[in-house]
Amino acid sequence: MSKTEISTLGEFGLIKHLTQDIKPVQPSTQKAVGDDCAVMNFSGEGTKGRKDESSKTRVLMTTDMLLEGIHFNLEYVPLKYLGYKAAVVNFSDIYAMNGTPTQITVSLGISKRFSVEDIEMLYSGIRLACERYNVDIVGGDTCSSITGLTISITCLGVAAEEDIVYRNGAKLNDLICVTGNLGTAYMGLQLLEREKIVMENGRMANGDSAVQPTFEGREYLLERQLKPEARRDMIEALRKAGIKPTAMMDISDGLSSELMHICSQSGVGCCIYEDKLPIDYQAAALAEEMNLNIVTCALNGGEDYELLFTCSLDDYEKLIPIEDLYIIGHVTKQEYGCNLIGRNGEELALKAQGWNAFGN
Amino acid sequence: MSKTEISTLGEFGLIKHLTQDIKPVQPSTQKAVGDDCAVMNFSGEGTKGRKDESSKTRVLMTTDMLLEGIHFNLEYVPLKYLGYKAAVVNFSDIYAMNGTPTQITVSLGISKRFSVEDIEMLYSGIRLACERYNVDIVGGDTCSSITGLTISITCLGVAAEEDIVYRNGAKLNDLICVTGNLGTAYMGLQLLEREKIVMENGRMANGDSAVQPTFEGREYLLERQLKPEARRDMIEALRKAGIKPTAMMDISDGLSSELMHICSQSGVGCCIYEDKLPIDYQAAALAEEMNLNIVTCALNGGEDYELLFTCSLDDYEKLIPIEDLYIIGHVTKQEYGCNLIGRNGEELALKAQGWNAFGN
Numbered sequence: 101m102s103k104t105e106i107s108t109l110g111e112f113g114l115i116k117h118l119t120q121d122i123k124p125v126q127p128s129t130q131k132a133v134g135d136d137c138a139v140m141n142f143s144g145e146g147t148k149g150r151k152d153e154s155s156k157t158r159v160l161m162t163t164d165m166l167l168e169g170i171h172f173n174l175e176y177v178p179l180k181y182l183g184y185k186a187a188v189v190n191f192s193d194i195y196a197m198n199g200t201p202t203q204i205t206v207s208l209g210i211s212k213r214f215s216v217e218d219i220e221m222l223y224s225g226i227r228l229a230c231e232r233y234n235v236d237i238v239g240g241d242t243c244s245s246i247t248g249l250t251i252s253i254t255c256l257g258v259a260a261e262e263d264i265v266y267r268n269g270a271k272l273n274d275l276i277c278v279t280g281n282l283g284t285a286y287m288g289l290q291l292l293e294r295e296k297i298v299m300e301n302g303r304m305a306n307g308d309s310a311v312q313p314t315f316e317g318r319e320y321l322l323e324r325q326l327k328p329e330a331r332r333d334m335i336e337a338l339r340k341a342g343i344k345p346t347a348m349m350d351i352s353d354g355l356s357s358e359l360m361h362i363c364s365q366s367g368v369g370c371c372i373y374e375d376k377l378p379i380d381y382q383a384a385a386l387a388e389e390m391n392l393n394i395v396t397c398a399l400n401g402g403e404d405y406e407l408l409f410t411c412s413l414d415d416y417e418k419l420i421p422i423e424d425l426y427i428i429g430h431v432t433k434q435e436y437g438c439n440l441i442g443r444n445g446e447e448l449a450l451k452a453q454g455w456n457a458f459g460n
Numbered sequence: 461m462s463k464t465e466i467s468t469l470g471e472f473g474l475i476k477h478l479t480q481d482i483k484p485v486q487p488s489t490q491k492a493v494g495d496d497c498a499v500m501n502f503s504g505e506g507t508k509g510r511k512d513e514s515s516k517t518r519v520l521m522t523t524d525m526l527l528e529g530i531h532f533n534l535e536y537v538p539l540k541y542l543g544y545k546a547a548v549v550n551f552s553d554i555y556a557m558n559g560t561p562t563q564i565t566v567s568l569g570i571s572k573r574f575s576v577e578d579i580e581m582l583y584s585g586i587r588l589a590c591e592r593y594n595v596d597i598v599g600g601d602t603c604s605s606i607t608g609l610t611i612s613i614t615c616l617g618v619a620a621e622e623d624i625v626y627r628n629g630a631k632l633n634d635l636i637c638v639t640g641n642l643g644t645a646y647m648g649l650q651l652l653e654r655e656k657i658v659m660e661n662g663r664m665a666n667g668d669s670a671v672q673p674t675f676e677g678r679e680y681l682l683e684r685q686l687k688p689e690a691r692r693d694m695i696e697a698l699r700k701a702g703i704k705p706t707a708m709m710d711i712s713d714g715l716s717s718e719l720m721h722i723c724s725q726s727g728v729g730c731c732i733y734e735d736k737l738p739i740d741y742q743a744a745a746l747a748e749e750m751n752l753n754i755v756t757c758a759l760n761g762g763e764d765y766e767l768l769f770t771c772s773l774d775d776y777e778k779l780i781p782i783e784d785l786y787i788i789g790h791v792t793k794q795e796y797g798c799n800l801i802g803r804n805g806e807e808l809a810l811k812a813q814g815w816n817a818f819g820n
Binding site for chain 1: 462463464465466468469471474475477478479482484485486488489491492493497498500502503517519521522523524525527528529530531562563565567568569570572574575576577578579580583587594595596597598599600601602603604605606607608610612614616618
């Protein structure tokens, strides 16, 4: 049998390849693979087939796996932060459907180098995230692993049928908006990687561990990388303002990649403006220092967990008063493609460089 | 900080330690950690807080993580079978609550030694199980791993409120029943391990791979280990007979361990009879050959995925006609403890030796 390397397909290609011809058979499955969450309608299930049409509650489901050495490096990620982040990234997916996270299950694979106290620290971070976001830990699985730490969290959430926002609803001339700032978590990671090397070299040179990393004035970058928050506040602000996005997802793999998902699923194109991209000044300063292009980082750096959404032009007036929200462009016809307008007016096609889980 | 080895607590001890003081805050959480599944009541959630009291549908959730080198050995487990089993063990947990599995998410961590074709094989097994049990694959996560294969599946199911069977409902004088036979999957594993060694030695001696394992007449043992089924048929038979168990769980860690869970959660004791334990003749013959005590294997061998349940004495007449179902004892007062009556009338206290995920 021929052997095809997985890197030739990449993560999204592999998932598409494995799942593209799956046809749901359960009447409760409303949306399967292909969005931030699956959507189920359980109303009336189990009561002799009679659907209760008056119930509009839908159940959302998302899952995220974190593997040591791939998604995190325990040389610079404290276990409590790791637990917090592992939970929050799931909540982010539920908010990205305009839902509310409600329950998680936590599965852990643990190698012998971890102690009970280590796992307590990890779990304390998961529990802290759950407390802050009002989510219950309802189950899980715990087992030993040969190497390293594996964390797999699945999250349930709820939303009223009419509130759910999918990726495929963007319409011509809609506004494209993002929350917070972009590329900051990526710059936080660069900083951690750099200081790790500095520390290692320092230790080797001095033969002791006196060399300490210098993070002064850069704390925000670290926080964005190590302890991201899900934008519940923004979902609430939009609801309060009476805005329902037409399409939405969270930015975990980078703006370009996510925007192209929304465009391809909605059958539209887009135009975004370089000078509208929200960029944090600490991130910009570090990028300068490290000879990185901050716009590239903003477009392709992963793990910001901000929200990307489109909404009707009619909502423009309602959008303006919302803080920490930025209009970065608009939806075009599909033929136009997905483009970035540079500061000098030049047009660049977006590429889904993103965060490739198979590192090719 | 002091370091406590995880093996001092064991899997159940660790889970208990981490989760014992968790208090659910979501009104939809009906049962959290501590049973085969969590139970949620989403009726009316998301519709402005008004509960729809007429809906009795409950959502069940369970999760299972399988790690290479711990739960499976790809030297003798074909990837398609592994996928099938990874899905079925989750369905088994849903049936053990007297529910119906409906959706799963599949997360995979995949190292570079696996090809696209390998993952297609794995996935084809998962899909086959889903087709047979009418379950939809609704999402997941796929990423690279440094070493080996990680499979984490979370399953949702449904049940009407009044049908759900928990672990804590066993009552004094209830009958204790099991389905199928016990220790067979364990003997299948012993056989695979033995033939693997024979093959390796044969190869070394002959310098070629001419030595083939001999499984003739033992196919059933292999099937029980490699391709277990969830007892949907038994759940249907019980329903048809009008029997609702008072307590139930599936046997994944061995009869003794599971029975002690039911007894401790129900506040009762139990008495089971050695000569009532259902044992397959192939399993018994192999145990004899390998100098293993088949009763010990039946009590403590894991992965049978049969059902263990208690039900009222009043259901005795209804139980008798059901094939492949065995009454092995009865529920006693808690003070009596959990005991096995041997063939010669001797009384032995059961021990939860079971399948310890931390191998201590």
